[in-house]
Amino acid sequence: MHVRIFLSRYRAYTECPDCQGTRLQPDALHFKILGKTLPELWHIPLDQLLFFFEGIATSHAPLDKTTGLVLHEITSRLNYLCEVGLGYLSLDRQARTLSGGEIARVNLTTCLGSALTQTLFVLDEPTVGLHHRDIHRLTRVMHNLRDKGNTLVVVEHDEAVMHQADQLIDMGPEAGEHGGEITYQGPAKTNSKKKIAHPSVSLRRAINSYSQQIEEAAGPSFNRRSLSK
Ligand SMILES: [Zn+2]
Numbered sequence: 001m002h003v004r005i006f007l008s009r010y011r012a013y014t015e016c017p018d019c020q021g022t023r024l025q026p027d028a029l030h031f032k033i034l035g036k037t038l039p040e041l042w043h044i045p046l047d048q049l050l051f052f053f054e055g056i057a058t059s060h061a062p063l064d065k066t067t068g069l070v071l072h073e074i075t076s077r078l079n080y081l082c083e084v085g086l087g088y089l090s091l092d093r094q095a096r097t098l099s100g101g102e103i104a105r106v107n108l109t110t111c112l113g114s115a116l117t118q119t120l121f122v123l124d125e126p127t128v129g130l131h132h133r134d135i136h137r138l139t140r141v142m143h144n145l146r147d148k149g150n151t152l153v154v155v156e157h158d159e160a161v162m163h164q165a166d167q168l169i170d171m172g173p174e175a176g177e178h179g180g181e182i183t184y185q186g187p188a189k190t191n192s193k194k195k196i197a198h199p200s201v202s203l204r205r206a207i208n209s210y211s212q213q214i215e216e217a218a219g220p221s222f223n224r225r226s227l228s229k
Pocket residue numbers: 016017018019020021022023024
């Protein structure tokens with residue numbers, strides 16, 4: 001039996017009796033914002049937390065320069081998280097309990113917050129697990145990234161996202177080994193009536209066969225995994 005699985009029988013998550021799971025020293029718990037301690041703020045869903053901090057910004061204006069800067073950073077990060085449809089999460093939610101799609105979208109907001117420019121973002125189906133009504137918010141986030149001077153390559157099946165692209169590349173004509181050809185490239189809008197095949201599957205296939213060519217050129221010692229993963 002694997003050691004990790006063996007040990008997990010004897011491990012469990014228990015609440016710390018000293019801080020009651022707040023993870024802070026007693027002194028730190030004395031700091032409060034409008035009567036709320038940090039752990040209490042972490043426990044509020046992000047959309048309500050955004051509302052809370054926006055309320056401070058408007059009701060306590062004019063703010064001094066430092067406070068204004070900090071508040072701006074806090075509200076913009078919270079705003080990004082709500083924009084990608086994660087407003088129901090709270091800050092004390094453990095990362096290990098998030099789904100793959102949620103982690104991907106949290107990472108996306110990290111990129112947004114860092115205000116990167118001239119960067120290539122490759123997103124593999126960012127809409128997975130996202131409620132349909134939140135898709136337009138995600139595309140708005142992607143447009144914002146583009147407008148900051150970045151390039152986004154998005155592998156996507158969702159038609160609403162595809163129509164928002166400046167440039168659409170349709171891989172086909174079929175899935176898997178029957179694809180790998182570019183069947184369409186151009187503006188998304190003129191292609192709206194055309195049935196789009198399996199772009200994700202086919203694109204992956206195209207990347208695999210490309211890395212195979214490099215592998216053949218580089219000799220048997222070349223590690224192909226480093227390219228296709
Ligand atoms: Zn503790």
